[in-house]
Amino acid sequence: MTFAERFALIVDREVLYRSNRRVANLLRNAKLKQPAMAEDINYQHQRNLDKSQFATLLSGGFIYKHHNLLITGPTGCGKSYLACAIGHQACRLGLSVRYISMPRFLEELLIAHADGSYGKFLNQILKIDLLLLDDFGLAPNLTPEQRRDFFNLVDDRHQTKSIIITSQLPIKHWHDYIGEPTLADAILDRLLENSHRLELKGGSLRKEKNVA
Numbered sequence: 001m002t003f004a005e006r007f008a009l010i011v012d013r014e015v016l017y018r019s020n021r022r023v024a025n026l027l028r029n030a031k032l033k034q035p036a037m038a039e040d041i042n043y044q045h046q047r048n049l050d051k052s053q054f055a056t057l058l059s060g061g062f063i064y065k066h067h068n069l070l071i072t073g074p075t076g077c078g079k080s081y082l083a084c085a086i087g088h089q090a091c092r093l094g095l096s097v098r099y100i101s102m103p104r105f106l107e108e109l110l111i112a113h114a115d116g117s118y119g120k121f122l123n124q125i126l127k128i129d130l131l132l133l134d135d136f137g138l139a140p141n142l143t144p145e146q147r148r149d150f151f152n153l154v155d156d157r158h159q160t161k162s163i164i165i166t167s168q169l170p171i172k173h174w175h176d177y178i179g180e181p182t183l184a185d186a187i188l189d190r191l192l193e194n195s196h197r198l199e200l201k202g203g204s205l206r207k208e209k210n211v212a
Contacts, residue, residue, distance in 0.1 A: 023091055030097035033134065036085035047077050047202040054198075057086055060093045062162060062196055063130050069164045070191070072171060073200030079166040082198070083132050086164065095129040103139040109149045122152060130162050137169035137177050147183045158190040165191070170199075 038058050043051045056062075062069060069086070071079045087097045100108070112121040125131060142150065157163060169177060171192075178184035 022094065026091035026094070026096060027088065030087055030091055030099055032084045032087050032097070032099045032132075033101075034081050034084045036081045036088055038085050038089050041082070041085055045078070045202065047073070047200045049078075049082070049198065049200060054082070057196065058089045060090055060095065063090060063093075063095060065194070066159050066162055068162055068191055068195040069198070070171060070195055071164065071166045071198045071200065072169065073198075074202070075168055077200045077202055079168075079198075079200060080134050082200075083134065083164045083166050087130060087132050090130050096127070097130045097132065098125070098128045099132040099134065101134045101138075102136045105133060106139055106142075106146055106149075109146070113145070122156065125153065126156050126161065128161065130164065131157065132164045132166075134166050136165045136167040137174070138167075141177060142179055144180070147178060147180055147187075150178070151183050151187050154187050154190045158193075163191070171197070 041054070043049060043054075057069060069083075071083055073079050084099065087099060090097050108121065109118070112118040154163070167174070175181075175184045175188060178187055
């Protein structure tokens with residue numbers, strides 16, 4: 001092996017090392033709920049999951065275009081797992097990701113209001129390429145302050161960053177869940193514009209060995 005070949009090999013290894021380290025850091029910061037990966041998804045389950053559509057989502061195109069993804073379906077059908085698989089793949093693509101459940105997100109907003117860090121908290125969220133909001137609709141109906149906070153989040157990220165939302169509630173019930181009609185209209189108008197949807201069906205998969 002010539003000196004040039006050895007040098008090229010060293011450079012390639014260094015590039016690979018740095019790339020792997022960056023992905024590892026992105027995954028750690030993403031705080032994904034489940035260690036889901038694209039290659040582990042089972043498409044044999046009868047849950048209305050189109051392999052071609054999901055492969056397109058995994059490519060990250062909707063994130064680069066600042067579109068949203070809304071995943072709905074009954075409990076245990078793999079909504080969170082699929083969202084985390086997309087989040088994992090986004091980290092592989094070098095994109096920043098953050099997973100948080102809706103109840104936990106509302107708690108963090110409450111804390112941020114109390115300690116004066118609300119603006120800083122929203123700015124941190126705004127910088128993230130892909131925000132995963134899990135279990136939308138699981139918490140009690142939103143309070144007026146929570147509605148405003150949620151609107152600020154959606155409005156700040158509209159056409160600049162992407163959101164994945166998972167929910168047991170069909171989208172047609174989201175307006176009632178949000179509450180106040182004017183804000184509900186404004187939030188849903190921004191969420192639904194240029195959105196992609198996965199409407200999963202079927203029973204719970206949690207008793208099976210492969211969740212998704």
